[in-house]
Amino acid sequence: MTTIIYSFTGTGNTLAVARQLGDALGDTTIIPITRVTGNGPLPHDAEPADAIGIAFPVYYMDMPRIVVEFVHRLRLNGNPYIFGIATCGGSPGGPSFISTHSSKRRGPASPLALR
Numbered sequence: 001m002t003t004i005i006y007s008f009t010g011t012g013n014t015l016a017v018a019r020q021l022g023d024a025l026g027d028t029t030i031i032p033i034t035r036v037t038g039n040g041p042l043p044h045d046a047e048p049a050d051a052i053g054i055a056f057p058v059y060y061m062d063m064p065r066i067v068v069e070f071v072h073r074l075r076l077n078g079n080p081y082i083f084g085i086a087t088c089g090g091s092p093g094g095p096s097f098i099s100t101h102s103s104k105r106r107g108p109a110s111p112l113a114l115r
């Protein structure tokens with residue numbers, strides 16, 4: 001099973017968690033969201049993979065804006081399993097950031113809903 005984790009990190013916690021999960025899963029590629037957004041305009045066409053993760057730190061009980069923009073404008077290939085990884089300092093806020101943010105744009109049947 002191939003996995004891609006798109007990761008945003010400020011101080012390194014989220015990247016460390018993404019790496020640990022990638023090591024456990026095997027066949028995982030970690031792509032910094034800043035590299036994608038810095039390389040050109042969104043939307044970004046996701047690399048083909050069986051599973052796609054979005055890893056981010058909780059900022060103000062929500063997703064960082066850069067991650068919200070990225071999720072909104074990520075175009076998926078096929079129907080990969082989607083999951084989220086959130087690190088926080090103890091106050092995570094709502095449990096379904098990705099579902100909430102994606103459904104605003106894509107409707108309740110969003111392929112980016114957190115499962």
Ligand SMILES: Cc1cc2nc3c(=O)[nH]c(=O)nc-3n(C[C@H](O)[C@H](O)[C@H](O)COP(=O)(O)O)c2cc1C
Nearest residue numbers: 009010011012013014057058060061088089090091
């Ligand atoms: C601007 C900012 C806002 C944050 N807001 C929250 C928050 O609302 N709840 C929380 O539990 N932690 C919050 N944190 C802590 C981070 O989510 C936590 O330290 C996270 O593990 C940092 O991940 P990183 O090392 O990948 O940047 C905040 C940190 C920053 C810098």
